[in-house]
Amino acid sequence: MASIWQQVLALDAKYNAYRTPNNPQFRTLYIRRRSQLLREKAKSAEYDPAVRKDYLHLRAKILADRYGSPAFSDQGSIKSRSYSFGTRSIGKANMDSLDPRSAVDGRKYHRRQASIGSLKHIIEGPMKRIYDSIEVVPTKEAEASRAMAGGKSISENYAFAGMHHIFDQHTDAVTSVKFANDDKSRVACSSMDGTLSICQVIPPPATVICMLKGHKAGVADFVWSLSSDLILSVSYDGTARLWNVAAGSCMRVLEDDMGGELLSCLFHPLNNNMFVTGNNKATVHVMNMSTGKGYKGGSSKVLGQVLSLAFDPTGRILWAGDDKGSIHSFTVDVTTGRLVKTRRTTICEGQPVTCISSRIWISREARDPSVLVNCSINSLCLFRICTEDGGLQLKRTFHIKQKSYNIKSAFCPLMSFRQGACVISGSEDMCVYFFDITKEKKACVNKLLGHSAPVLDVSFNCDESLLASCDAQGMVIIWKREGKQGVL
Template identity: 75%
Template sequence: MAGVCQQVLALDAKYNAYRTPNNPQFRTLYIRRRSQLLRENAKKESDPSTRKEYLRLRAQLLNSRYGSPAFSDQGRSFSLRSISRNTAESYDSLAPFGPSDGRSRHRRHTSSGSLKHLYEGPMKRVYDSIEVVPTSAAEASRAMAGGKTVSENYAFAGMHHIFDQHSAAVTSVKFANDDKTRVACSSLDGTLSICQVIPPPATVICMLKGHKAGVTDFVWSLSNDVLLSGSKDSTARLWDVAAGTCMRVIQDSSGGEINCCIFQPLNNNMFVIGNSRSMVQMMNMSTGKGYKGGSSKISGQVLSMAFDSTGRILWAGDDRGSIFSFLVDIASGKLTKARRIVVCDGQAITSITARAWLSREARDPLLLVNCCLNSLCLFKIVGDDGALQLKKTFPIKQKSSHIKSIFCPLMSFRMGACVISGSEDMCVYFFDVTKDSKTCVNKLLGHSAPVLDVCFNCDESLLASCDEQGMVIIWKREGKQAQL
């Protein structure tokens, strides 16, 4: 059964270069989703003949849709030498189909033009002819990845634009999903703004007004048509992005200030809010009401939250130095408390970001955490219940400010894997998580107040950072052209 599933996945990868040729990121996500579906279906089906028939029919459909690929079949092996970097890398990222350790298992071609003995058993047949070394055909992936070293990848040529439309600290800045042109900001002046950064000149599209107190956090919906915001006025609001109007006001049931909010990644009709009265609450966007069994209390004010990529694990960090993991029933919205991890007793957890797979050098599922102890912490996710194991820390300045950090969005064959964080010393820091020493690969100077949040657009051509004085800087990356 596993062998047939591998053939299905390899067949899809074979045609992947033909799907949306101008959007290599979509092709990567497509293969990852296909692998997930194959794994789920493999658990349910016991008859391999069903999957073999499916493989035959899918091959016919793909051939009729895209035509015969330039590379031909060789028996039951597939020659994927023209596959892009972003596609090829997804094999190694998807357990149990890829290697689980950090060692590189590919080899150069032999004289016969194929790779030998990449994997044992049924894996060998599928991967016999796969070349995961980037080729000249991987131009889109090569262009997105940038230079060959981490320092080259994250060298910046200067400032693209500076926004100063907010009169108080900008608490969060986020580019729209898979969109390199729009960025939104939330501020303690009680407003949110949506800005267009390319093509120049950069402009403020609209200001979202309605909250009666500072806006602490916000998030884009998956389709970018809705913004969800949380505020110190004890309300969460849903905003129509196109119209620039408030669609719904949700009053916090316990009367606490809302410190953080997040959409459920697989069902944006669900969202979660965390408040100053230690409550984590799963809400329904359509009704504005909470789910039965969808609330839980933790030890302190809820300051930060993150879902894993499946939406089945939720982490919440509080102002007392603990991270709580919850198991989420996506059908019913029920939360079940699973784990408590003490990062540093008494020190606030201001940011949590989850990433399933970062690069070839950093394959473990990871959690990036900002804690008020002058360190950025990287945790390895070690259990299905959200258990964590500290992997390493990076030095930043953070004792009291609510600073956030991110993983760099692109996954590629380039060397290194980076995370970015703001800092109270008014700098933006880039750290390579694969290094054991000299981890800081870049530092951006330009803010005149503590940097609270950072965010890349989808192709990493622009980086946004915001600070406690209300300034937002859009940085342009060297060698990347910010064009539509």
């Protein structure tokens, strides 16, 4: 029943940003101490598993009562819309002029409520009553909340321009950059030079805390653990490595069972003892961190090299993007690690899908489960999650430059009371783009210039006060918000 404690920690992490907003050091200390205590309790055999589940439900109810239901919104879609939807080709060689409405193919989709029973493992008991009561729609009260928040527009809120710091510790392309979870000061980078670096950006002066060395080839991808005390990285040398962040040392080396190059990795959002890797042999593996072995039934073939992975916040749905232009949907059993392939959505034949990220709520006013996708078609694509098993329907596209590089994008982490919602993406034209996904026209609300090579990845810190971007020449820029920071 150790997975129950993993779910408790995930629940606490979701609400951590709301604890003592003026004391981030306490929040970091709090979540680390919670992680330590929960790991210790997980080893104890004196607790009844039923009691542990009851504790999880009660803890969720207390946090929802204290901080409000919107904070828990990313835990899952409550009354999701479902459509009859099958495998569909989204585009041809060029999607620059694609009309998102064409993805509907003239069909009429009928709305129906999803069975609450399909999420029974999350919302049974007291949580079911909480979820049944949540129905967030635009109201006059929401407009009042926006006024209280300062009344700033999306463009004003994301007016990043000044450079806080520039890092150049890597000698080759920086493939990925990510701030630690619920942390506005630490950022990590992975590079084709075979190393990772961990940097401290607040307080100034910004410094490189340590370099993680051990991979024999370029590092393709990495991810922070939920409590940000561990980093998992994968490399073209065919190994996955688990790093202790505090010690700056490698704890475990895992080799790909098929002898392939590892291209992508991801922790399960509710159980960090479970992680997923994708390799160049067109295989997705679900692995156990403690044993270093794969789960029975936890491997599945796709069409091409697995370049990108994403979970929905519940950890029940997994998406994998390949270099053949397809996104494959799976359902995942968090207890057994078993994968079941459910859907395949073709974005564009032969064009690599280089990044996938999911968001259950676009804003506090609009529940619209969505997936953001980078594909080498000079467009950033936004999809609606339209079925319970991960089926996707194209919603709209945004123009960026991407044909040759593995460009990545991200949803902005905070949900604001302001109208609109923002996503960010790198681009091969050496710019960082901000898009308001709710605007039909002139969706680009900001563009940052400063890189001298294609921008490969972007990442906000937890309070959106800083933005990190990295490029194909190894430079990492930390951007700061212009003027006085508003309240989100």
